Amino acid sequence: MKRIVWALALAGTVLASPVLAQPIKIGVxxxxxxxxxxxxxxxxxTVTLLPTEIGGQKVEWIVLDDATDTTKGVANARKLASDDKVDAIVGSSVTPVSLAMVEVAAEAKVPMISLAASSKIVAPMDDKRRWVFKAPQNDGLMAEAIATHMAKAGVKSVGFIGFNDAYGDGWLAEITPRLEAKGIKLAATERYARTDTSVTGQALKVMAAKPDAVLIAGSGTPAALPQKTLKERGYAGKYYQTHGVANADFLRVGGKDLEGTVLPAGPLLVAEQLPESNPVRKVALDYTKAYEAKFGAGSLATFGGHAYDAEVLLANAIPVALKTAKPGTPEFRSALRDALEGLKDVVYTNGVVNMTPTDHVGQDDRARVMVTIENGRWKLLSATN
Amino acid sequence: MDATILLLLLQDGVVNGAIYALIALSLVLVFTVTRVILIPQGEFVAYGALTLASLEAGTLPGTVPLLLGLGGLAFLADCAEARHTLDGRTLLRLALRDLALPALVAAAAWFLAPAKPGLLIEILVTLAIVTPMGGFLHAVAFRPLAQASVLVLLIASVGVHLALTGLGLVFFGAEGSRTPPLSEASFPAGPLLVSGQSLWMIGLTLAIILGLWLFFSRTLLGKALIATAVNRLGARLMGIAPSLAGRLSFSVAAFIGALSGVLIAPLTTVYYDTGFLIGLKGFVAAIIGGLASYPAAAAAAILVGIIESVASFEASAFKEVIVFMAIIPVLLWRSLRSAPIEDEE
Structure with missing residues (x-):
């Protein structure tokens, strides 16, 4: 027994000496x-802004492009895990690719932090999803906020116009039970494609159902098209959008037709309007400053914040994992996973995180705010709801 | 669905159909002359719209460096093509066409862009930037393959499409743009509100159909193009250079594409990859027209627009399915009606 302890200690010192030479590798x-x-x-x-040293260890970021393609995303993840032997994988940007990468992460036993929205990536928790964490808010959290806002505003019926893809499907699945619970009727369900040049047919169908409000479930600038068409046709009800639209280009393309639209968003979008007491404010403003200093004023998009948040999670977990194992080993990857799962009260740009073994997003109501569009700018409606 | 809604849908369908008609016309033109199925036609639409949008914003469009680059490549391709007869005069002519012309357009764009000279001049600059790209692409990617089979040309066409889409992302970014309408005017007609923009679109489509018809029936150059389309060897024996005909048809296609982009940009948000789907719908129309007849293609394009508009009202989730399924009965009918052709030349 004594001999084994000695041998281990000796091995420890021998192996520990080149610690600084072995950087932590994170594949993106x-x-x-x-x-x-x-x-x-x-x-x-955002990755170009991330620190190259965490907890006294050099960190190497390896960034690959998966072209929003599931096959490519899986191939990238395999390459990162087997060739580059990364200690963690960050990505991908959308749900279908992230879902496919879950398999690879579990197989290679590498912790993965997804930057996509759907709760399916991390729930229900099972042996594979043990290895997977997620930075962006669950659609459900955002859908809940919209349903609550609608109920408060006295909306009785809603028309839904959503993307004809995973994003629209996800939103429809999340919002339907929540509207039912609040006694709000889903009067029309219409779909359109991101590249459509006209949504007149869908707009007419929705207007024929005469709903009190319309929810448009699209991401980025294509979400402006249904709203512009509805305005053109004279629809006078309330407009709701989802957090997928939260970037400056959406405001530019939508113009004055977007005034008064209500949407849920991560607090990063309106960081400077948050009260001083909100812990997210400082982190979010720091990130905003760093990003805009490098890429120009007004260039910030909240999607980039998720990459930053993934780094915040890693930066809090890595020092814990370093206590038990060395980077580049299976033990370190396992320790890093455990450390990520044990994160408590970590503040990042989109809220405050408390991970549990069953919740690998770890967010609460602080991860969302309700925002409206006023004079072509985002305006915070209320701090929590 | 009541009568008012049907009218609104028809109106929407006809306006979108006008764009598909323009695409279908240029696809038919390029296919009959060069046997190339011009998949990158959609990219010309996106480039046209995005170039106009960046001129509108007072910035130098990303297509300007692309034009210069393509011009340089086309110059090399032209020199290689003419290597056996290359003398000072030819070289000068090629340099004027491939290097000096794009440089002139680039200089004009560079001077005019920050000044925001007004919509009309911006549209002219846009057309001047995008139109030469058609000819350059022909020289670089398609002329060396002029003798290849239709399948090889199609594969080259897919390659050019992918390259142009990628370049579009580099030059214009992932987010889309809109431009202000050509005309803010609108006229009430019964329950409908006819916008000046939609009149412009339909009017210009008709004008281009008329122009193409006059060009092919009244001008020597047009007749030379038809001759090339009917029989390449025969046309060559009559002293018509097939490569010139190809270059011309590509330039006309790029011009029509850019014009479609200018017309569609006020109606919808255009992205670097919007063009592909528009191009595909134009292709459906061109197929219904048998890739040979201009009036049939134009009429089919309007039909595609109307099918799309009604489908998006009745079953929005299956809209694209319905539009692209429309091609199947037409193909069946065509293949049953015509005798199989063994030799494509």
Whole structure:
């Protein structure tokens, strides 16, 4: 027994000496091109701002582009895990690619932090999803906020116009039971594609159902088209959008037709309007400053914030994991996973995180705010609801 | 669905159909002359719209460096093509066409962009930037393959489409743009409100159909193009250069594409990859027209627009399915009606 302890101690000192030479490797695979490029580009930009040293260890970021393609995303994840032997994987930007990468992360036993929205990526918790964490808010959290706001505003019926893809499907599935619970009727359900040049048919169908409010479930600038068409046709009800639209280009393209629209968003979007007492404010403003200093004023998109948040999670977990194992080993990856799962009260740009073994998002109501559009700018409605 | 809604849908369908008609016309033109199925036609639409949008914003469009680059490549391709007969005069002519012309356009864009000279001049600059790209692409990617089979040309066409989409992302970014309408005017007609913009679109489509018809029936150049389309070898024996005909048809296609982009940009948000789907719908119309007839293609395009608009009202989740399924009965009918052709030349 004594001999084993000695041998271990000896091995420990021998192996511990080149610790500084062995950097922590973090692989990033995001959608820099393809349909989700408007998410992936700010995320790739954000990675250039991330620190190259965490807890006294050098950190190497390896960024790959998966072109919003599931096959490519899986190939990237495999390459990062087997060739580069990364200690953690960050990505991808959209749900379908992230879901496919879950398999790879679990197989290679590498902790993965997804930058996509759907709760399916981390729930229900099972042996594979043990390895997977998620930075952005669950759609459900945002849908809950919209349903609550609608009920308070006296909305009795809603028309839904959503993307004809995973994003629209996800939102429809999340919002339907929540509207029912509040006694709000879903009067019309219409779908359109991101690249559609006209949504007149859908707009007419929704207007024929005469709903009190319309919820548009699209991401980025394409979400402006249904609203512009409805305005053009004279629809006078309330407009709701989802957090997928939260970037400056949406405001630019939508123009004055967007005034008065209500949407849930991460607090990062309106960081400077948050009260001083909100812990998110400082982190979010620091990130905003760093990003805009490098990429120009007004260039911030909240999607990039998720990449930053993934780094915040890692930066809090890595020092814990370093106590038990060395980077580049299976033990370290396992320790890093445990450390991520044990994170408590970590403040990042989109809220405050308390991970549990069953909740790998770890957010609460502080991760969302309700925002309206006023004079072509985002305006905070209330701090929590 | 009541009569008012049906009218609104028809109106929407006809306006969108006008754009598909323009695309279908240029696809038919390019296919009959060069046997190339021009998949990158959609990219010309996106480039046209986005170039106009960045001129509108007072910035130098990303297509300007692309134009210069393509011009340089086309110059090399032209020199290689003419290597056996290359003398000072040819070289000068090629340099004027491939290097000096894009440089002139680039200089004009560079001077005019920050000044925001007004919509009309911006549209002219946009057309001047995008139109030469058609000819350059032909010289670089398609002329060396002029003798290849339709399948090889199609594959090259897909390659050019992918390259142009990627370049579009580099030059214009992932977010889309809109431009102000050509005309703010609108006229009430019964329950409908006809916008000046939609009149412009339909009017210009008709004008281009008329122009193409006059060009092909009244001008020597147009007749030379038809001759090339009917029989390449025969046309060559009559002293018509097939490569010139190809270059011309590509330039006309790029011009029509850019014009479509200018027309559609006020109606919807255009992205670097919007063009592909528009191009595909134009392609459906061109197929219904048998890739040979201009009036049939134009009429089919209006039909595609109307099918799309009604489908988006009745079953929005299956809209694209319905539009692209429309091609199947037409193909069946065509293949049953015509005798199989063994030799494509």
């Amino acid at each position: 695979t995001i959608a820099k091109t393809g349909p989700a490029a408007s998410l992936g580009i700010p995320q790739a930009n």
